Amino acid sequence: MSISLAESKKAVPFSREQLESVLKRRFFFAPSFELYGGVSGLYDYGPPGCAFQANIIDIWRKHFVLHEDMLEVDCSMLTPYDVLKTSGHVDKFSDYMSKDPKTGEIFRVDHLIEEVLEARLKGDKQARGQSADISANADKDNKKEQKKKKINLKVKALKLDDKVIEEYETILAKIDGFNLEELTEIMEVHKIGSPVTGNKLEKPISFNLMFETAIGPSGQLKGYLRPETAQGQFLNFSKLYDFNNLKMPFASASIGKSFRNEISPRSGLLRVREFLMAEIEHFVDPNNKSHDRFDEIKDLKLKFLPRDVQQAGKTIPIEVSIDQAVSTKMVDNQTLGYFLGRIYLFLTKIGVDTEKVRFRQHMANEMAHYAADCWDAELLTSYGWIECVGCADRSAYDLTVHAKKTKTNLVVRESLSEPVVTETVELSIQKKNFGPKFRKDGSKVENWLLKRTEEDLIKLQKELNENGKIKFNVPTIDYDIELDKNFIDIQKVTRKEHIREYTPNVIEPSFGLGRIIYCVYEHQFWARSEDPTRGVLSFPPIVAPTKVLLVPLSNHDDLLPIVKNLSKVLRSEQIPFKVDDSSTSIGKRYSRNDELGTPFGITIDFDTVTDHSITLRDRDSTKQVRGTIEEVIGAIKKMTYNHLSWAEGTKDLKVFESKIEDEE
Incomplete structure (x- = not known):
């Protein structure tokens, strides 16, 4: 009995090690300066990684900038000290770190607590004979991963007291909301030391995450590499408002690199020191935070994790419509709810698994004092739930502090x-x-x-x-x-x-594109059940680095003109493609491009010479259909750019049973 494609994708357990092997071997990414030993938290993107990122950016622009009539700006990455002092980054843009006094190794405190408590819970499950696959860190015991991280979480399989288990779970549910004093107390009470040496760690301290620099040869103008793209948008508010013909509300958008001097980046592409952000600043009347297109998303159901659930030590989300979330004031206002819906639609469009998305509300002690409400779109990975998008109502804070510092009116004037x-x-x-x-x-x-x-x-x-x-x-x-x-x-x-x-309020959706990209890698990676060594990246065609692989059956002279002509057609249609005319079997050629996420394959054989027909292969199901060049190209365009399924896009083509086995 054959199994469905969905079942086939789940037949082989996910392996982060196998995914990272594929990503590095196929040069999606690689450690920067690897020949010199590399630098933790810095990575280079190779050809498929660059193409995938470019496609994600293109979809983001179309989904937000074009769809919402936003005003895009590109601002300087070098930021003077006064700007970030005024915004609060100099004083408050920090994480907490703790040092092993004997080895000098430094740990980020909240992540260390999370890893240690999860490992202890895992040991408890092992002692009770239960599955130790807790969602937050499914493969923490992978020896290669431990070696790479320099963390050895060897925890004896000991049963924990039920009260201790409940306490651990409560701490993990609230981990994002603890302050320095609370984290210090947790480390002391639960005896959390170095997981590498077992040494007692120094008392946690605050560490500012910004990269400091000097602007100009004198070194007197102190500055930083920007930690976000938002400040340039706030400082250009008056110009943007004027460009928008003095109409409110409106939104600006910016895509660009930001920099954070992470304490101990140990989670691959998820925690890096140089990363790509896409941020929106939606300027709105503080007396009217309704949205004129709210009806478009109001019936969309999302999984919400509100602060009261977290405060109770629980992590089970509530699934309700956005309309219900706003009407009950769980989400503060319509504009904030509207963007939560649009964020969800963007994420699922580019390949995020709908079952691995939740929206977590910031707790009171976690949220900035000026914010009216804030939600994070979190994606589930083998590293746990990862914050990938923040969506906050920042009130009028940013424009107010910059106006006061510069003695400039950053306001809206409306005729009554x-x-x-x-x-x-x-x-x-x-x-x-x-x-x-x-x-x-x-x-x-x-x-x-x-x-x-x-x-x-x-x-x-x-x-x-x-x-x-x-x-x-x-x-x-x-x-x-x-x-x-x-x-x-x-x-x-x-x-x-x-x-x-009045001074406008700001609704700010902020996207960590690098994190989102890695999550899509995990969500779309699987191995074929008939051969678990054959990995597949099932990217949606719209974001796949290459859309089509051209595979001539051989290098026979009769096939070469057809390959050349078909390449010309694909170029004219602006469909990214690659030709693989190597002597390797067709099966191997398709298999190695399945790893690259190429959704479609075109086989050119000797029948093509006589009847001008070609075979189209689907990456995920390996099904094949046959038709004319025009019919096949038309089907590819529909499935790639009109988002049709394989069944819908190929319904007018003939099912084809290959005479050639996919040999490996």
Whole structure:
């Protein structure tokens, strides 16, 4: 009894070692500077890796920039110190690390805790005779992997107390939300030391992840390699708003390299120091975060892991429609929900397994103080759940801090159809009287007054009216300040506003394209059940590095003109292809291109000479059909660019039973 293609793909257990062997052997990627021993966390992409990445970027642009009418910008990777100081990166863009004082080896604390506790849980399952394949690290015991990572998680198969198991699982569910003090306590309570030597580690400290540099020959202008692409978009807001004809809402987008000096990059392409990002900044009215195309995605069901579930120590997601998630305020607003839906559709379009996607909400202590809500699209891999896309409502924080620092208005001004009457309390200062009274302290007093809130001014007004003067202290002045109406006046002012001025809020979807690419590799890799050494990368045709493999039956002179002509046709149709006219068997030629993810193969044989027909092969099922060159090229275009299935795309072609065995 034959099994289905889906069953065939699952027949052989996934092997990360086999996948990485294929990716490196076929030069999807390789360690940078390998001839010199390499540098941890730096990788080069080879021809298929470059082509695959380019296709992912192309789909991203079409799916977001074109579909949403976004304004794309390309900003400098070198960023002055002041910009990142203002944004908060200099002070807060950090991870926590701990050092082995005897060997000098450094570990990222949250990852170390995660690995050790998962290994202990795995040992408990082994002791109980259960399968130790926990989802977060399915093959941690692979010896080659351990050697490569320099981590040897040898854990005895010991039964754990049920209370301890529950505590471990709770910690793992909350691992992304712990602060430095909490992580330090976990390490001490659960005796987590170096997994390499068993040595006790130093107390965890904060480590800023940005690469510091000097701009210019003098070295006086301090800067950094950017850790994200967002800041350039915020700083160009006024230009973008003007380019958009002063219309709101609108979105900008940027694709480019970012840099993070990772503490201990040990997860291949998932944790690197130089990586490709694609970020969107959707500028929206803070009083109206609805989205005019919300209906397009509202019925889409996603797997949500909200913060209350995580706080309960659970990791089972809730599957509901986006409409329900927004209406119940689990997701803060329509625009945020809209982008969660669009993110999901993009991921599944490029080959992410729909069963291995979830959206995890940031917990309160994990989320930035200014953010209204934040969700991560996480993808399940052999390394566990990996954050690949962040989608946050950043409120008005970024534009506000940059406007304040540069004394520039980064605002929207809208004409009101009906004027709005407003009543405010305003402060007037008689500056000419400040100099004689306060001399060099005059500006300090003035600045103190100007920083008062409206509530503060109401209290000062009452004091001024009742006493004829006000008294207060300025922290940087060592004497009491006393002012009467010769120096200040505080009055309620009523105005008719014909213009509304506001700082936009920002919804920010941020994509780690390198991580997404690796996850697609894992999700689409499988081995043929009849021969587990034959790996296949089942990329969707639209993102496959090469779409077609041309395979002439032999190098006979009669076939060469046909190969040349067919190559010309494929070029004119802009269909990426390769010719394999080596002396190896057809089976081997197809097999090695299955590893490259090539979805279609065209066989040119001696029947082609007489009747101009060719054979089309499907990578996944190895089914074959036959038709004219025009019919086959048409079918390839439909399956590649119109997203038709094999059955739909080849329904007008004749089923073909190959006379030539796929020899290996």
